[in-house]
Amino acid sequence: MTPEQLSTAIVDVLTTLTDEGALTLEGGVPTNVTVERPRQKGHGDYATNIAMQLVKRAQVGGATTNPRALAELLSARLEQQGGIADVEVAGPGFMNITVAAAAQGQVAADVVAAGDGFGSSQTLTGQRINVEFISANPTGPLHLGHTRWAVVGDAISRVLEAAGAEVTREFYINDRGNQMNLFGASVEAAALGEPVPEDGYKGGYIPELAQQVVATTPGILELDAAERLEAFREAAYALQLNSQQEQLERFNTHFDVWFSERSLHAGEEGNDVADGLEKLRAQGHLFDADGALWMRTTDFGDDKDRVLIRSNGELTYFASDTAYYVNKRERGFDRCLYLLGADHHGYVGRLKAMAACAGDDPDQTLEVLIGQLVKIMRGDQEVRLSKRAGEIVSLEELIDDIGTDALRYSLARYPADSPLTLDIEEITKASNDNPVYYVQYAHARCCRMVENATALGMSVEDAVAGFDPALLSHEREGELLRALAEFPRVVASAAELRHPHRVARYLEETAAVFNKWYDTRECRMLPQGDEPAGPVNDARLVLTLAARTVLSNGLTLLGVTAPERM
Template sequence: MTPAELAALIRSVLLEVVAAGDVALNAEDVPEPRVERPRQREHGDWSTNVAMQLAKKAGTNPRALAELLAERLGAADGVAAAEVAGPGFLNIRLEAGAAGELARTIVDAGRDYGRNEALAGHVINMEFVSANPTGPLHIGHTRWAALGDALVRLLRASGAEVTPEYYINDAGAQMDKFGASILARAAGNEVPEGGYRGEYVADLAAKVVAERPDLLDLPAEEAVAVAREAGYRLQMAEIRQTLEAFNVHFDVWFSERELHAGGAVEAAVARLREQGHVFDDGGAVWLRTTDFTDDKDRVMVRADGTPTYFAADAAYYLSKKDRGFTGKIYLLGADHHGYVNRLKALASCAGDDPERNIEILIGQLVSVAGARMSKRAGNIIELRDLIEWIGTDPVRYTLARFPADSPLTLDGEKLREQNMDNPVYYVQYAHARTRNASRNAAEHGVPRATFDPARLDHPADAALLGSLGQFPEVVAHAARLREPHRVARYLEQLAAAYHQWYGQTRISPRGEDPVDAGHTARLWLNDATTQVLANGLDLLGVSAPERM
């Protein structure tokens, strides 16, 4: 019996009580009860506070309503006992066979176990990373690369339609400075004031010259344009390769320059003017964002006629809206707190609900203990260096373990250690152990054909089944709250439950002992654990190894 099936059973009992006239409730007052694992295992397999929720409306006290429910639940198929505790909690203990059926449910569901419909109907655009194409990805981009991709996976697993998008800031003076920096390095000169430094610029210059041997013979303006475009293409290719190595995938790569080239920026200004939010002052064009809690109005077009970055932001937001994304999630760095109010105000000016149609998440800084700065890129730690030094799995898992709004320091050497003190190793080892147990069972001739869930009658079986049953709700809750760390912490608890179960029960017989139905039942439970660990790790973009 899954937690969802138990919740449905409790609701049916409530409806029976209502139909019998035992409480002053209408059928429409009966909710879908929430069931949870009791903090203390001896209190039962599952607990619900539904009697405490409904007692006042039912015209009775919580304990009286809980006792009424307990009497009927205790007689239901699959329920061993239902007891009232405290002010009106209902603790439920399942029969071994009913509890054990969860293992079959998980194995049959496979990769779909944990998927749910909590966010069905949500159509979301999620923009994250969006690093400038003027240099390599570095530690400042790493947190949202890991968490953004994990959030995409979580939201999809909870029924949402999600498009991950990378906004390429490839317009403006920064790109000309980038081209000029490459050209200077190609000529053996110093980078101009405000340009880009680091050995990667010299590397790009060498590649550009290899493509265009005539670069230094071109007129200055043309040479800068050629260096800019070739360097941009090469740098974006490296960014894509680095993200792929980090197991991060984008469906859309959206170019800022295309907004300008296609007239979208001018169209956005005109559209917002039609809606009454644009005004002219001092020769400039402004958006009146102070009408929507922003601290000041924002310039969209300067007095000299050049659009601001905010104008491009407005055009980009309207593009997302026009593409049918009712939900727009922005994942921004720690230095972008000032963007929250202006983006929400922009949403309001565009006719959206800032509490429903836009969400801005801010990630705090990440540092790395003991890491050397990149000689190639200058005074930064490159993401590709982190991958080479620590590995994708340890970095991604560790970033997923903590809320995005908490500062974090990665200890690279500790993350490389293969011991049980390393959380990613601890969880991955649990998965590898389940696979090894399955291989050993096959060598001992343990069959899978006849599964008797009633043979899962050891207290450790019940504890492990209880942990497995929580997974779908953990996924849904993490998706609703935008908190992947809940999945990571759940996986560590599940790994602990598995390791304890493994030490207390037998999947394969000892010595010459015969194989019995208990071994088969525990092989199913082992395989169910394999599946949940793999599904959870996949939500975090982390591999589930077969051997370690």
């Protein structure tokens, strides 16, 4: 029995009592009851304080009551529900619930039957969410800051989808402005053997790009100066963007939309800054002053009004950001989620004010998450430089040095708003002290157990078909079943709070519970010696399959592989 099923059973009891007139609840019966695993042994399998929550609006027999009396009324009825072995009222009105072994054991069968879908829910069904989690210039390699957002943004997108939301992952390409001209001039200079411009790009990747441009663009060196610069800029842009895309795919991070800032200024219908600003003008929050166009964001809490078009006719970055938000909303997204770097704290207020100027309720349509910096250490030394990119640590080299799984898991298991220091030696070692290794090894152990069972002639299909949940009655089996049953709630919470690190921490706890069960002599899955496999062995095989499923599903939500062998 999962916490969700137990919650439903308690709601059913409340509904029955109110229908019978034995209980009156002002405001009606709640649709959901919080059920938690107690921290102390001996307090049942689950606990709830619902009686204490409802007592102020409850009457029993037409009279007010107290929490303990209400808990006793609920407990007497709940014990009559199938799958409930005992309900004990403790303290001022806590209800400690013990689930029957058969009902608890059924969790294993339910997990196996759901397969890849176990952990999913419909809590966010109907919501269309745009998650923009990397905004980068196509002028160089992706770096460590992008790496953290590549992991966290992708993991947030995965848990949102698991909770039923329709998610679009979006990469915003900063491909407009003077930096693009400097980039093109830097690559051109490298191709011509000339010094890179003073404010240009000097990383080791620039000469490599220059060689590629010359090799893939015949005749480019013969063009006149203006045409040649533009040709180098556009060719290098395309090559560098393609390199970023390949790196992210290698990092198991996929984007549905690569949105070009240029497209906002290209005059395309629905994608033009001017069109977006006209829509905002209609809302009444734009004004002209000193020859410039302003947005009156102070109407909605910003510390000052913002310039959109300067007096010289030049558009500000904020104009692009504003048009981009309007564009997202016109594409039908209910909520726009931005993941921004540590230096963008001051941007949150103006974004929310901008959304309000567009006629939206920012609390409903716009959400900003601020991430903190990451340090990568190799022993006592911080890794600061890249062989190719200069004064940055590049994603490409991080993947080579650490590996996708170790890097993704290590970045995903901490809240994004906390500064983070990772030691390459620690997160790559094959040891139970390394969380990613610990969780992946637990999954691989499940796979090996299933292989060993098959080698002894046990059949997965027969075990599932003849599964007797009541046979999973050992204390360690109950602990593992309750841990597996928590997974859907953990995923839903991770989606609601935008905290995918909760999934990682859950996996580590569940792997620990699984290993304790595995190490318990009385819970051995395989028959010993010449003993034939019996129903209890088959039941434990199903439990192993369930643990493998949950570990695999959880790792997938983090974008980490679930290896069958290690």
